[in-house]
Amino acid sequence: MGLVKGPVDLLVELHRRSGLPLHEQLERALRDAIRTGRLPAGARVPSSRSLAAELGISRGVVTSAYDQLVAEGYLETRQGAPVRVARGVRAQPPRPPTPSLVPKFAYDFSPGLPDLAGFPRDSWLRSVRAAWREAALDAVGLGDPRGAPELREALADYLGRVRGTAADPEHLVVCTGFRQGLSLTCRWLRANGVARLALEEPGWHAQRLIAQEAGLEVIPVALDAEGIDVPALESSGTDAVVVTPAHQFPTGVLLSPRRRTALIEWAERGDRLIIEDDYDAELCRERVGALQGLAPDRVLYIGSASKRLTPGMRLGWMLPPSWLSWALISAKSIEDAGSEITGQLALADFIVRGELERHLRRMRLRYAERRAVLLAALRRELPDLSAAPPRDGLHIVVHLPDDVDESSLLASAARHGVGLEGLSLHSYTGNCPAGLVLGHACMAEPALARGAKLLGTAYAEAAGGVNKMRG
Numbered sequence: 415m416g417l418v419k420g421p422v423d424l425l426v427e428l429h430r431r432s433g434l435p436l437h438e439q440l441e442r443a444l445r446d447a448i449r450t451g452r453l454p455a456g457a458r459v460p461s462s463r464s465l466a467a468e469l470g471i472s473r474g475v476v477t478s479a480y481d482q483l484v485a486e487g488y489l490e491t492r493q494g495a496p497v498r499v500a501r502g503v504r505a506q507p508p509r510p511p512t513p514s515l516v517p518k519f520a521y522d523f524s525p526g527l528p529d530l531a532g533f534p535r536d537s538w539l540r541s542v543r544a545a546w547r548e549a550a551l552d553a554v555g556l557g558d559p560r561g562a563p564e565l566r567e568a569l570a571d572y573l574g575r576v577r578g579t580a581a582d583p584e585h586l587v588v589c590t591g592f593r594q595g596l597s598l599t600c601r602w603l604r605a606n607g608v609a610r611l612a613l614e615e616p617g618w619h620a621q622r623l624i625a626q627e628a629g630l631e632v633i634p635v636a637l638d639a640e641g642i643d644v645p646a647l648e649s650s651g652t653d654a655v656v657v658t659p660a661h662q663f664p665t666g667v668l669l670s671p672r673r674r675t676a677l678i679e680w681a682e683r684g685d686r687l688i689i690e691d692d693y694d695a696e697l698c699r700e701r702v703g704a705l706q707g708l709a710p711d712r713v714l715y716i717g718s719a720s721k722r723l724t725p726g727m728r729l730g731w732m733l734p735p736s737w738l739s740w741a742l743i744s745a746k747s748i749e750d751a752g753s754e755i756t757g758q759l760a761l762a763d764f765i766v767r768g769e770l771e772r773h774l775r776r777m778r779l780r781y782a783e784r785r786a787v788l789l790a791a792l793r794r795e796l797p798d799l800s801a802a803p804p805r806d807g808l809h810i811v812v813h814l815p816d817d818v819d820e821s822s823l824l825a826s827a828a829r830h831g832v833g834l835e836g837l838s839l840h841s842y843t844g845n846c847p848a849g850l851v852l853g854h855a856c857m858a859e860p861a862l863a864r865g866a867k868l869l870g871t872a873y874a875e876a877a878g879g880v881n882k883m884r885g
């Protein structure tokens with residue numbers, strides 16, 4: 415109950431030229447005052463006549479605002495009694511700001527991003543316009559949960575040509591990215607009695623989080639210079655594995671031909687599933703076809719627009735084995751009834767016009783140049799680090815000497831405005847050697863050089879700190 419017995423004084427400012435009707439402005443001001451507690455439950459509001467006189471507006475404006483707020487439950491009226499703030503209303507104190515999940519650094523070497531400034535906005539806009547101009551009426555309704563037929567056809571053709579997949583548009587499922595594809599699959603595995611999922615060690619940390627979220631136990635399987643250790647996978651006793659055969663993340667290892675064969679044999683022997691994460695193959699100059707092309711009935715292929723175009727697009731595609739496709743289509747349909755249509759139709763047009771391949775060619779060159787600049791800058795600024803660069807792509811891996819603590823280096827770099835990812839983030843066992851995964855795709859050359867210089871300073875501090883503790 416409010417402390418003021420009579421009508422409370424209301425500080426309401428109305429702007430006649432704001433374009434918003436006066437009764438709506440008044441409603442908003444009162445709603446806001448009630449929500450924040452400035453007008454407490456039970457407080458008496460001025461009569462419509464006196465508030466109208468005070469604000470220089472007609473009485474009808476005030477009664478209309480009061481009526482609306484009574485209908486919404488903020489105010490209450492009783493026969494013959496003054497209008498009051500409803501007794502059941504609870505004031506909500508202003509919410510503290512939520513911390514940003516994406517830290518901002520002046521020089522951000524996190525490996526997730528492609529070159530955002532290089533996104534081909536003009537040609538993409540042409541595709542978006544064409545998509546809406548040409549789309550049939552029912553194409554923009556709630557369509558096939560597998561995705562727009564135009565995109566499934568364009569992708570099946572593109573993936574067959576460029577990635578060597580066996581792609582049938584009927585079995586291709588458009589999703590919101592690799593993450594959704596993996597998440598739907600993990601839930602299906604769990605629901606079908608598979609409790610454990612093998613992942614490469616080290617491997618992309620998000621795979622681990624997604625598998626665990628679905629209730630699967632993660633089984634890390636070691637890698638060597640040829641890729642995943644298949645005998646170790648065999649002895650792990652798992653029935654499904656996620657691999658990045660074209661460009662292992664983060665180490666950059668290419669799954670050797672021998673291992674490809676062995677992996678497929680493993681899957682065939684035990685009626686098992688290989689989940690192929692093909693996140694950036696076209697951005698590598700040294701390319702091999704997708705594993706799925708060799709064994710479409712054992713491999714679930716998942717690709718996405720995240721590295722090829724931009725992750726904000728949230729578009730991906732799955733090529734499930736035919737025995738799994740219905741389950742995934744049905745899971746996708748239950749989850750979100752299919753992906754957003756504009757992006758799908760635009761991507762179909764973009765692929766058909768050859769724009770995707772043009773963009774990828776341009777980006778391959780750009781990333782190779784940026785990689786060379788980063789490697790040269792690291793040699794200059796951090797001569798005692800051994801860069802073991804993956805052959806290609808959007809990031810490199812740098813190993814740290816034993817006496818430099820990875821987390822101290824990350825903290826020191828953050829103080830200098832440099833964002834870094836440690837190799838340990840991508841290790842499930844925590845046993846991988848200390849190191850950094852440095853993305854070079856989203857920074858122009860001068861920024862790469864300046865960032866490397868600051869990293870050199872941060873490194874000297876982190877290494878110096880350890881030496882001081884020892885000394």
Ligand SMILES: Cc1ncc(COP(=O)(O)O)c(C=O)c1O
Nearest residue numbers: 526591592593618663693718720
């Ligand atoms: C190994 C790996 N797989 C897949 C992706 C893409 O995931 P999504 O398509 O959900 O954006 C990334 C992006 O950072 C990645 O690093």
